[in-house]
Amino acid sequence: MPVHGSPPPAHPATAGPTGRPGAAGARRAAAGKGGPRYxxxxxxxxxxxxxxxxxxxxxxxxxxxxxxxxxxxxSFTGDGEHDGQPVGLDNYAELLRDPLFRTALENVGLLVLLLPVAVAIPGLLATFIHLRVPGHRFYRGVYFFPAVLSPVIVGAIFNLLLAFDGPLNSGLGHLGIGPVDWLGDPDIAMFTVVGVHIWATFGMALVVFLAGFSTLDPSLQDAARVDGASLPQLIRHVIVPGLSRTLQFVVVTTMIGMLTSMFGLLYVMTSGGPEGSTYLPEYYVWIQQGQLNRPALASAASTVLFVIMLVVGLAQIALLRRSGRES
Structure with a gap:
């Protein structure tokens, strides 16, 4: 019989050895008080x-x-007298009939073919810097300098260097090689502009590669050296698989940059010439919108450019993932 004023006895299921509420009872009480708040x-x-x-x-x-x-x-509306009126796929049909736009699409294919070169140059330089081969200090000091220059400045500089009577052709003349019309020959003008673009922008990709190298496991490289692996074998079997995700990022961003960031160089160096051989969809969009006042057709060209970037980017990622699994 409890004494008057003493606390009621604890329930047997919740009482501890001393008669006080045990841990289960405390948890149950806490849950009863703070359940909604929890x-x-x-x-x-x-x-x-x-x-x-x-x-x-x-x-x-x-x-x-x-x-x-x-x-x-x-892009599904008209220009001029049909301004704002639905025209269906007429703009896209006109794009396919336009020889300049077809040339722009052909140049997109050329950029895709030259993409491995644009990725390999910063990748190899980053590898040399990481492996501390002779000359790595020089590359580390100057690699990023072109990336800080405006495309207009870069174009003006190379217009002087690549002029028909410029320093480069003068040097080739001393070697017994005839002058080359770097920017006036339709067969090589696009290669020239792409080469200048790669020189001006590879610094950003190199920074990304160097950041990727910091995530590699040094023990794998040391083990490969101990096993007698050559530099090409080290790059192929250790470095490239370890940088698969970095490589995917660089490939996609480089391709997007080549498709959307060459307007300044094209405008300054060739203005789309000679004979429209250096047209890209981006430059075509500017001509239609800025000079011919055809915004609907420019929108259609922009849509085509977006689809191209999306398809090419996804295809590149799929190929890189497959090659990474096979290696």
């Missing part, structure tokens, strides 16, 4: 990432996705 806290934790991401998602939707959809919709 559930609310878990719900807030689950919603917190979405709340934090909401501003960025809204910015992307407002400034990226909506203008893209607006441009695609605008």
């Amino acid at each position: 559930g609310t806290g878990r719900r807030a934790e689950r919603l917190a990432p979405y709340v934090l991401l909401a501003p960025a998602i809204l910015i992307i939707l407002a400034l990226r996705l909506f203008p893209l959809l607006l441009g695609v919709n605008f």
Whole structure:
């Protein structure tokens, strides 16, 4: 019989050895008191990432996705006397009939073929710097300098160097090689502009490669050297598989840069010539919008350029992933 004023005895299921509530009883009591608050806290934790991401998602939707959809919709309208009127696929049919746009598409194919060169140059230089081969200090000191120059400045510099009577042809003349019309020959002008673009932009890709090298396991490289692996074998079997994700990023960003960042060089060095041989979709869009005042046709060309970048980028990623699994 309990004494007056003493606490009631604990339930046997919840009482500890001393008669006080045990751990199970304490947890049950805490759950009874704070259950709703605990559930609310878990719900807030689950919603917190979405709340934090909401501003960025809204910015992307407002400034990226909506203008893209607006441009695609605008490509199905007319220009001139049919301004704003739906014309279906007429703009796309006109693009396919335009020889300048077909040349621009052919040059896109040329860029895809030259992409391995644009990726290999910074990749090899980053490898030399990482392996500390002779001359790596020189490359480390000067590799990023061209990336800080404006494309207009780069184009003006190479216009002087590559002129028909410029320093490069003068040097070739001393070697007994005739002068080359680097920017006036339709067969080589596009190669010249792409080469200048690679020289001016490979510094950014090299920085990405150097960051990727910092994630490699040094023990794998040491083991390969101990086994007598040559430099080409080390690059093929150790470095390239270890940099697969870095390589995917560099390939895609380099391709996008070649398709969308060569306008300044094209405008300064060739203005789309000679004979339209250096047209790219980006330059074609500017001509239609800025000079011919045909925004609907320019929107159609922009849509085609977007689809090309999407397809090429996804195809490159798929090929790189497959080659990474095979290696």
